[in-house]
Amino acid sequence: MFRKEKTLKISPALAATLMICCACARATEFDLSQYRGKVVYLDFWASWCGPCKQSFPWLAGIARSYASKDLVVVAVNVDKDRSRAEQFLNDYPAGFPVLYDPAGEIATAYKVTGMPTAVLIDRVGHVRFQHSGFLPKNEGEYDEQLRILLGESAR
Amino acid sequence: MRVQLKKSDPAGVRRALAAAAAGLLAGGPVRAQSPQSDPPSTTVDSALLVYHEVNRVQAIEPEVNVSHKIDDDRTFSFGLAADSLTGATPFGAVPSTLPQTYVRPYKVIPLGTPVTVTSASGGSTVVLIPPATGAKTRTLGASWVVPPGTYPLEHGFYDRRLAGNLGWEQALTQWLKLDGGVAYSKEHDYRSESAHVGLARDFNGHNTTLSAGVNYESDLSFPIGGTPTPLTEMSAQWKGPNTSLHETDAVLGLTQVMNRRWLSTLSYSFSELHGYQTDPYKVISVVDPVTGQPTQQLYENRPDSRRKQSIFFDNKIHVATDVIAASLRGYEDDWGVKSVTADLRYRWQPDPDYYVEPHLRYYRQGAANFFHNYLVSGAALPEYASADSRLAEFHAQTYGVKVGMPFDETYEVYMRVEYYDQHGNGSPAGAIGQLQQQNLFPDLKAYTLLLGFTYAF
Amino acid sequence: MNNCESCSANPPAESKARGWVRRAGPALGALAVAAVAASSAGCATLGAKPWDHDLLAEHAMQVDPYPLETRVDAHIYFSKEASSGGRSFAGGGCGCN
Numbered sequence: 206m207f208r209k210e211k212t213l214k215i216s217p218a219l220a221a222t223l224m225i226c227c228a229c230a231r232a233t234e235f236d237l238s239q240y241r242g243k244v245v246y247l248d249f250w251a252s253w254c255g256p257c258k259q260s261f262p263w264l265a266g267i268a269r270s271y272a273s274k275d276l277v278v279v280a281v282n283v284d285k286d287r288s289r290a291e292q293f294l295n296d297y298p299a300g301f302p303v304l305y306d307p308a309g310e311i312a313t314a315y316k317v318t319g320m321p322t323a324v325l326i327d328r329v330g331h332v333r334f335q336h337s338g339f340l341p342k343n344e345g346e347y348d349e350q351l352r353i354l355l356g357e358s359a360r
Numbered sequence: 361m362r363v364q365l366k367k368s369d370p371a372g373v374r375r376a377l378a379a380a381a382a383g384l385l386a387g388g389p390v391r392a393q394s395p396q397s398d399p400p401s402t403t404v405d406s407a408l409l410v411y412h413e414v415n416r417v418q419a420i421e422p423e424v425n426v427s428h429k430i431d432d433d434r435t436f437s438f439g440l441a442a443d444s445l446t447g448a449t450p451f452g453a454v455p456s457t458l459p460q461t462y463v464r465p466y467k468v469i470p471l472g473t474p475v476t477v478t479s480a481s482g483g484s485t486v487v488l489i490p491p492a493t494g495a496k497t498r499t500l501g502a503s504w505v506v507p508p509g510t511y512p513l514e515h516g517f518y519d520r521r522l523a524g525n526l527g528w529e530q531a532l533t534q535w536l537k538l539d540g541g542v543a544y545s546k547e548h549d550y551r552s553e554s555a556h557v558g559l560a561r562d563f564n565g566h567n568t569t570l571s572a573g574v575n576y577e578s579d580l581s582f583p584i585g586g587t588p589t590p591l592t593e594m595s596a597q598w599k600g601p602n603t604s605l606h607e608t609d610a611v612l613g614l615t616q617v618m619n620r621r622w623l624s625t626l627s628y629s630f631s632e633l634h635g636y637q638t639d640p641y642k643v644i645s646v647v648d649p650v651t652g653q654p655t656q657q658l659y660e661n662r663p664d665s666r667r668k669q670s671i672f673f674d675n676k677i678h679v680a681t682d683v684i685a686a687s688l689r690g691y692e693d694d695w696g697v698k699s700v701t702a703d704l705r706y707r708w709q710p711d712p713d714y715y716v717e718p719h720l721r722y723y724r725q726g727a728a729n730f731f732h733n734y735l736v737s738g739a740a741l742p743e744y745a746s747a748d749s750r751l752a753e754f755h756a757q758t759y760g761v762k763v764g765m766p767f768d769e770t771y772e773v774y775m776r777v778e779y780y781d782q783h784g785n786g787s788p789a790g791a792i793g794q795l796q797q798q799n800l801f802p803d804l805k806a807y808t809l810l811l812g813f814t815y816a817f
Numbered sequence: 818m819n820n821c822e823s824c825s826a827n828p829p830a831e832s833k834a835r836g837w838v839r840r841a842g843p844a845l846g847a848l849a850v851a852a853v854a855a856s857s858a859g860c861a862t863l864g865a866k867p868w869d870h871d872l873l874a875e876h877a878m879q880v881d882p883y884p885l886e887t888r889v890d891a892h893i894y895f896s897k898e899a900s901s902g903g904r905s906f907a908g909g910g911c912g913c914n
Contacts, residue, residue, distance in 0.1 A: 253874035256913050258399040259432065283868035311869045318565050319867050320913045321533075337867075338534055340432055340912035393820040407885045411893065413885025421892075534914060537907065560907035569908030602895075613905020615880060617912075620865040621872055625880055627905040676878045676909070683877040691900040699900045708876050715877075725899055751899050766876070772898050776886070782897065789836075804897065810889060 206252045237330065242359040243275040244351065249312055251283050254320045260339040261297040267351065268301040275328070281306050281349040283320075296310035325350055328359040390710040392516040393602050400769060400816035404701070407812040409443075413635040415807045417447035417517065433531035437541075441523045448482065448513035450802040452658040453657055453746035454734050457508050457794045460654060462515070463487060463596045464641070466502040471495065489596050501596020521547040535562045539573075552579045557642030558611075567617040575609040590661030591741055593814035594643050603636030616807055629666040638662045644747040645734045652793025655737050660746040662730065668693040693728025696729030698752065705762075714765045719778065721758035727751060733788060733800045749802050754784030754805075776810040867912060874911035881906045 237245060248264060250257040251357030268278040278301040284290040285307050289351045294303065296333045306312055314323055404426050411419040420443065427437035453462065466480050471491055478486050480502035491498040505649070506512045527541035538544030540557040558573030586599030613627035638661055646656040674687040689701040702722045709715035728751040730744035784801030789802065865873065875881050881904075895901050 232893070235446075249868065253870060253871045253911055253912050255399060255874075255911065256432075285871055305866075309866060309868045317867055320870065320911065324866070326856065342431060357888065391881065405885045407889060409889050410894075413869060421889065423889065425885055440887075498914075523840070531914070558905075558907070562908070562912075564864050565867050566870075566910075566912030571905045571907035573905065611905050614906025615905070616869075617864045617873060617909065619863070620869045623878060623880070624875060625905065625908065625910045629902060629904070630900070668901065670900070672902055672904045674880070676880070677876055678875070680873040683875070685877075689900075689902045691902055693899075695899075697899045699898070701900070709877070723898060723900075728899065740844065756898070769876075774883075780893075780897075801835065805895075806866070808893070810886065 215235060227309070237279075237326070240277050240326075241330055242328050243277050244271075244328055244354045245324075246276060246278045246324040246351070247315070247326060248278065248280045249283060249306075249315070249317050249320065249322040249324075250280055252286075252289040253284070256339040257293075257321050258297055259341050260321055260323075262298065263339075263341070263344055263347075265298065265300040267348070271355060276351065276355060277301075279304060279359060281311050283307065283312055284311055325354060327354045328357060365753075382423045400492065403427050404816065405812070405814045407810060410809040412807045413447065414807075415448070416513070416804070416806075417445055417449055421445055427527075433528040437525075437529075439527075439529040441524045443521045445517070445519040445521075447517055448586075449517045450511065450513045450749060451514045451645050452660060453506075454510040454645040454647065454654060454747070454795060454800060455506075455509060455511050455798040456654055457797070458653060459508055460512060461503060462504045462506070462512070462514075462594065463501045463503040463659065464597050465499060465592070465598050467500045467502060468497050468598055468690040471498050475500065476514060481518065482759070484515065484694040489595060493568075500597050503596070511799065513802075517557070519547050519549075521545060523679065524743075531794065533568065534790055537562075538559070549583045550579065550581055552577060554578070554607075560692060569615040571611075571613040571615070573611045575607075575611075577607040578610075579605040579607070579635070581605065582638065583635055585640075587636070587640050588659040590638060591658045591745065594657035594659060599640075605633060605635030607631060607633045607638060613809075623676045625672070625674040627672045627674075628800075629668075629670050629672070631666075633666040634676050635664055635667075637666060639746070642746065642748050644732060644745050646737050647734045647792060649738055650793060652791070652795040654734075658735070658741075658745075660748065662746055663695065663744055663745050666693055666695055681709050683709070691725075691793075696727070696749070697725060697727035699723065713767070714763070717762040717764070718788075719758065719762065721760075722755070723757075724755040725753065727753040732789075734795070749784060751782050751806075752801060754782055756780060756782040760808075762810075764812075771813070771815045774810075774812045776812075778808045778809075778810075780806040850879045858860065870910075871910060874913075880909045 218231040220240050246264070246267070247352070248260065248262065264278050264280065267276065280299060280301060280303045281291045282305050283336045284302055287305065290305070304311070315322070323339070324332055335356060336347070369400065404424065406424045407422070409419070409421040409423070411417070411421070421441060423439065423441040425437060425439035427435055429435050437494070439715065453460065454486060466486060469475070473487070474727050475488060480486055482504070484502040484504035486503045487503045489499040489501055489560070503627035504515065523545035525541055525543035527539065529537065530540040531537050532795040537560045538561070540555070540559070542555045545554070554575060554577035556575035557574060558571060560569055560571040562569050580602055581717040582602040587601060587603050588599040601613045603642050611627055611629040611632040613625060615623065615625045640659070642660045643657040644660050645654040646655050646658060668691065670689055670691040672687065672689045677686070685703070685705040685707070687703045691701070692698045700723070703720070705719045707715050707717040728744060728746065732745055733747060735741070735745060758778055758780045760776060762774055764772055764777035766772040782804035784803070786801040786803070787796070787800035788800060872878060881887055
């Protein structure tokens with residue numbers, strides 16, 4: 206599905222169709238390669254994670270503000286119970302793509318050490334910053350890191 | 361293609377990332393959305409305890425605690441509790457086959473004031489004590505008679521207590537937390553003030569927590585009738601001055617996540633108390649060495665220093681949708697008291713909206729080394745002696761059930777009923793004379809009802 | 818905060834803990850490591866992955882989920898029994914932040 210789209214602007218109708226198809230999709234490989242040239246903010250979250258409730262509005266904000274500067278926010282959910290994640294998304298709407306990783310395979314690969322975890326990947330695909338935990342008072346610091354990465358060229 | 365890390369990356373890992381169920385939830389055209397709810401930052405916890413001992417003490421205790429999150433890494437809390445106790449309580453005297461009369465100080469009035477009241481609380485009779493020569497005041501005593509074969513109780517027992525506390529908790533770093541607080545409690549004959557501070561450090565990705573805390577408490581006792589001289593005869597005379605007690609406690613704790621479903625805590629605590637620890641209202645009976653009939657009631661005496669230690673092991677285990685809470689505590693002090701407590705709760709929660717939690721607690725303690733059911737006339741008086749059943753050897757069971765209805769993380773209502781049964785040795789070997797046919801341990805049976813309501817916003 | 822293995826940029830500044838905390842933290846940490854190592858070799862292998870703290874985050878799995886109830890019980894038992902036990906209340910939970 207990712208391979209077809211270069212951007213994430215999908216009409217709600219198509220999105221709904223894709224959602225239905227995704228539910229019956231087999232395990233596929235999560236491929237960040239299509240984001241080469243963009244800055245990726247990979248966020249690991251769960252419905253049971255209190256600070257995630259504060260991070261989501263901020264993530265929605267940066268996804269909105271920096272989309273034109275090629276920021277992509279991808280949230281990876283680690284809930285074991287999908288319905289809990291969906292309930293969370295009802296209360297704290299995402300506005301950015303969400304991936305499901307209930308077995309923690311992606312989390313293991315990125316060596317997540319705390320919840321939530323943010324992994325900031327630069328335009329050439331290198332992991333440049335990784336944060337464990339989210340505190341609203343540090344939003345300025347997170348923002349600064351984004352500006353550094355967004356300011357770089359894609360080489 | 362895979363996500364490529366820079367070539368100098370020591371791990372050199374080609375990250376083939378397979379999502380077990382890759383899903384795409386597109387938000388459509390990205391639009392401004394505000395969350396439907398902010399996470400709650402304030403929690404109000406309230407509870408009401410109704411306590412009823414069969415034929416003894418009854419109490420009502422409302423409590424409230426408010427905690428508020430400031431700045432995401434600090435929490436401020438304050439709490440209030442009030443309790444009102446009435447009823448009758450044992451005071452250390454042994455039962456007898458003959459009627460027994462007891463007397464305690466009741467009031468001090470200026471000399472010359474006419475005395476119109478003839479009865480004091482709890483059905484006791486007011487007695488006039490002859491004033492000392494030259495005194496400007498006179499003492500009124502309250503006297504009561506206990507019929508034969510009845511366990512002696514002091515009626516007219518009442519107490520009202522008000523307590524408050526303030527607390528603070530703050531994350532110093534991502535791994536270190538500081539907490540502290542003060543507490544104050546006042547009843548009509550006792551006042552207590554305390555302060556505590558603690559630190560907690562997380563390790564192993566928040567799987568291990570080491571904590572340490574200290575508490576300091578300072579109490580003042582001003583009993584009705586004054587503080588009696590230990591091991592002197594029970595009388596209506598007004599007694600001595602106020603007394604104080606100081607306590608220092610330290611706790612060390614290790615909390616470990618054993619696995620996804622099991623949390624374990626081990627803690628060690630140590631307390632040192634210095635000051636007045638005697639119960640100013642309690643006596644010990646001196647009995648005839650042959651008949652076992654009480655000849656005197658002497659005010660009790662406890663040491664003014666006490667060192668306590670305990671080890672506490674607590675576990676929370678998640679099983680299916682239920683939670684088991686099982687704990688064990690071992691205690692000992694230098695008064696000779698040793699005890700073991702085992703506590704088990706099973707929270708059956710088949711549905712997120714309600715749970716039923718049966719509860720079992722078993723407690724067993726050994727007597728303090730200066731505990732005696734009674735003293736024998738003619739024998740030398742010991743330095744310390746108490747007949748308070750709280751210091752006796754006994755075992756106690758609690759059987760309870762709690763039912764609760766949680767709603768999201770917004771509120772919860774719960775109700776808990778419990779039955780507490782304390783049983784000691786009422787017929788010790790070697791009991792003298794008439795005491796052989798008496799029950800020397802004032803069995804305690806109590807019912808409690810706890811109603812609780814928590815609201816978060 | 819920043820512990821990635823492939824950082825090319827300078828890691829962001831350490832959280833600005835005050836001087837005495839920086840001194841106290843490691844001291845407590847050293848004491849803790851000694852205690853943990855001595856008393857529970859293998860503690861480092863126990864635990865759950867950070868993304869597996871879902872059950873531990875539940876209210877009933879907290880060390881002291883009903884503090885008011887705990888306080889009421891402590892008061893009742895303190896007035897009827899000779900023991901009083903200090904328990905520690907730190908740890909457990911979702912392990913977030």
